[in-house]
Amino acid sequence: MNHTMSSRPPKPADTPASPRFKDKGAKIPRKPNLGQLHKSHPTDEDYEALWKELDTGKPRSVALVGAAYLQEALRFSLDARFIKMTRKELDDRIFSPSGPLNSFSQAIELGYALGLYGSVICEDMHIIRVVRNLFAHTMKNVSFDTPDIGKEISHLSYFRMRKGKFEEPTDGRMEYTVGELIDKWNIWTNQQRYVFSCKEIAYAITAAVDHSKSPGPAALP
Template sequence: MDIAVIVRQIKLDLAMAKPHDLHFFEWNNVVQSFHGETDRGAAVIAAGFVDNYLGLYLRSLAVDSKVAEELFQSMGPLSSFSQRITLARAFGFISKQDYEDLTLIRKIRNHFAHHPLDTTFGIQEVSKLSIKLSDFKTAEEAAAGDITKQYRYAYLLSCGRCCAAMYMRLEKQVMEESKTK
């Protein structure tokens, strides 16, 4: 991998630490991009959206938005996907299933991001993780006969389902808050 590409990715990673204000319905754009990408591009794009959305979800739960902003700065304690996943589960903000899927999504994304040679969803390291995703059975049916597509679809479906679960929790919270006013 070219050093300029690595430097650009590091700059992007630092800039991405603080969640960008995305709406859940922008997931459709991610899905469109996902289908036009290589396996590496697809994995990084989908996980990037999930990582960002998890950050937004956690920020929305904060009672002091100014302090929360500091947590998500590039060197803050919630600057990484791993830290966000761990905190979200430790405090009961996500289910055990979401925690397990998000951890697998992070590991798959990291594999693609840190392997300089061509890699796919079909290689053993990635397929062993993909098959553990909770949405693998659904993907298996959707891409019957194409095992690599099954792994890829399981990843996409799990990314989308985790975001949808966070979105639904936020909607529920908003509805409950509006009832108390």
């Protein structure tokens, strides 16, 4: 005697009617397409607006823009050490939201491993990343003088090594490091230290790019 197996078990008689597969016809939420925004690169006008925002913006925007500027500079420096790829390949393979260097932290560590900079700049970039995250992930009214943020900024050290002239020396010296001037005159706020660090590190790592060290095309097929 042949028995035909039902494709699904019968519903008990005392169970109220309901769809067997709920939301079967529901539409899948649309994922936002940010590809063009992510892949577009800053223009000269964008940089002008960025510099203005760094100089005059409110603390939260300054923290985010300063870190974004530094992250873009790091990306430029890393590009020079990769095999020859088109900008689209870099965007799609390396720096896309699902790429290996979408994370600022990972990019910082790779730059250090490649010898683009030493431990001082590496540590400062991580501090800038942390400060950015503190501003980005809180709803509180914070500033660069908020204790947790100010504590991080107090550890920034690269900018203190930069040298500059002082017009009217009182001790016969004509040149000081930025750190010495700050200690001598106490002339900078935490926000100024943060902005100066973002700018100086970005300039330093891009100015040090050596395109002759690029590995060129892939060695194997």
